[in-house]
Amino acid sequence: MASIRWKILLAFFLIVGISFFVAATSLTGLVSQYLFDQRKRDDSLKTEKLAIDAAYYFQSVSANELNELLEDHAATMDGRLMLIDNDGKIQYDTFQTLCGQRVQVDEVLRVLAGEKEAYNIHSPGKAIVEAMSGERGAEYVAYSAREIEGYQGRIGVALYVGRVQKLMDSLKSVRVQLLSIFAMIAVAALVVALILSRILTNPITAVSRTMRKMGKGDLSVRVPVRGSGELRELAENYNTMAAQLESLDKSRNQFVSNASHELKTPLATMKILLESMIYQPDMPEEVRVDFMKDMNHEIDRLTGIVTDLLVLTRLDNKEDMKRDCVDMSELTLETIRMLTPAAEQNHQVISEDVEGGLYLYGDRSKLNQIIYNLMDNAIKYTPEEGTISVSLREEDGDIVWRVKDNGVGIPKEDQEHIFERFYRVDKARGRDTGGTGLGLSIVKQMVKMHGGSISVHSEPGKGSEFVVTFPQEGETP
Ligand SMILES: Nc1ncnc2c1ncn2[C@@H]1O[C@H](COP(=O)(O)OP(=O)(O)OP(=O)(O)O)[C@@H](O)[C@H]1O
Ligand SMILES: [Mg+2]
Structure with a gap:
């Protein structure tokens, strides 16, 4: 399984495992080296002392004294001692078994060949001479050989065969202990890695689970936000995105339902009018004409709604804006001229204050629609005899349109909603005046x-x- 969780687990385990393994091996190496060196120093010193003490007796060939000397030394040294002459023949042996023989002990041969001393540790079975009688090959033994110096140079070799089994045993136990600590740490690392990987990957799994649910169409699901850092940020960002999507989806549904509703109303009115005309063939002519006018009005309303809907969808699709240098002064005056008859019909006065020579780089028809809609509202929502004032000015480098009326006004709580699609302050009145919102x-x-x-x-x-x-x-473009 190549999941992120297993990768974290493996990485953590490898890092901890390898570092501990390296630390443990080098520690064992250092400890053994230290113990070996110490032992070698001890053994060499003892052998040197033996060689010095033995030199006198060896030269004077006083066998009894030498034997006594060897026994004394052997008692303190816990091992076997031998004295070998320059020909490699064993002269004295604390075990008495090899006297007069030649043995091919490498350390002795090296001293005979000219080295001052030689030392080595041999594993069980590799030693030629046993350290304890009758136990040959069962233990680790150390050979410490040193030349015996007489007045005219080397007169023989002292060999100390020491028992190092204890040293090897304690080294082994150090190794075993380290190994068991290593195993324990490895298990602990594995457990910690398991927990850690779960903690790390849980938020990711949660996001993925939520995404899957959202993908199936449930837009209301959210990721639980926990912890801190990037994963918390991931969950928060994901939730923000999900909320955005949900609200988009809601407003889209709302839009479709509102639009259908708005389209249905004029259609229903027209159907009633038409049916009346069908089922009352002897309807008076004036009533019939009135009905037809009403139907015409409803068709105009339908056309208006459909046009507005089309405009809105085009704006949603961010269809290319045309960019021209638009004469705003001229455009404003033109719109005022266009809407004056409607105002006059309501006995309203339009007062204008239009600064000349103001230009804006923009889309002429859209700018026209802006001022038209605002003035259309002002006329629609102002009672007869009202005044509508339109101004265009340059203020602090900005081009500013103000469309003011002394009409019905808008309650505070509605002001933040009037820019929403299909929102009308007074639903009933809105419909009378033909507004769709x-x-x-x-x-x-x-x-x-x-x-x-x-x-x-x-x-x-x-x-x-x-x-x-x-x-x-x-x-902005
Ligand atoms: N000048 C105004 N005075 C009072 N109320 C206004 C004015 N302008 C807008 N409103 C209120 O804001 C609502 C929304 O206006 P909007 O122009 O979006 O829709 P509408 O005029 O009802 O319909 P449409 O413009 O789509 O034909 C209006 O229904 C109205 O209640
Ligand atoms: Mg309007």
Whole structure:
């Protein structure tokens, strides 16, 4: 299984295992080296002392004294002692078994060949001369050979065959102890690695599980946010993304349901009117004409809604904006001219304050739609005899539109919602005046596309003012 969890586990285990193994081996090496060196120093010193003590008697060939000397030394040295002459023949042996014989002990041969001393440890079975009688080959033994110096140079070799089994045993037990500690640490490392890998991978597994659920269509699932650092950030970011997706999905559903509802109303009205006309063939002519006018009005409304919906979807798709140098002064005056008849019909007055020669780099038809929708609202939501004032000015380098009316106004709690799609303050009245609640959301989107901002100041009963500000430079594309 190549999952991240197993990789973490393996990596952790390998790192801890290898480092401990290296540490343990070098520690054992150092300890053995130290103990060996100490032993070698001890043995060499003892052999040297023996060689010096034996030199006198060996030269004078006083066998009894020599034997006594050897016995004394052997008692303190815990081993076998031998004296060998320059021909390699054993002259004295504390075990008495090899006197007069030649033995091929490498250390002795090396001293005979000219070295001052020679030392080596032999593993069981490799030793030629046993350290204890009758136990040959069963133990580790150390050979420490040293020349015996007479007045005219070397007169023989002293050989000390020492028992090093204890040393080897304690080394072995050190090794065994280290090995068992190593095994314990390895098991502990494995357990820690297991726990650690679980802690590390749990959040990732949670994200993956949630993603799978979301992929199946449940947009409400979230990842539990735990711990700290990158994994917490991952969970948080994922949840933010999921929330965004969910809200997008909701608003899309809302949009579709609102749109269908808005389309259904005029259709239902038209159906009632049509059915009345079908089932009342003898309907008076004026009533029939009225019905037909109403139907025409409903068709206009339908067309209006469909047009607005199309505009909105195009804006959603971020369809290419045309960019031109637009004469804002001219555009404003043109829109005022276009809407004057509608205002006059309501006996409203439009007052204008348009600064000349103001240009903006943008999409002419969209800019036109912005001011048109705002003025259309002002006219629609202002009672007869009201005043609508439109101004275009340059303020602090920005181009600013203000559309003000002394109409019905907008309650505070509705002000933050009026830019949402299909939002109408007074649902019933909105329908009378033919509003769908799309106008301001289109305006907001288009203002945003020009890098501008829109705000509203309004008091119910007193009127409203919409302010659109375009920065002249640095519009977002
Ligand atoms: N100048 C205004 N005075 C009072 N209320 C307003 C004004 N402008 C907008 N509103 C309120 O904000 C709501 C949303 O306006 P918006 O222009 O988006 O929709 P609408 O005018 O109802 O319909 P549409 O513009 O799509 O035909 C309106 O229904 C209205 O209640
Ligand atoms: Mg409107």
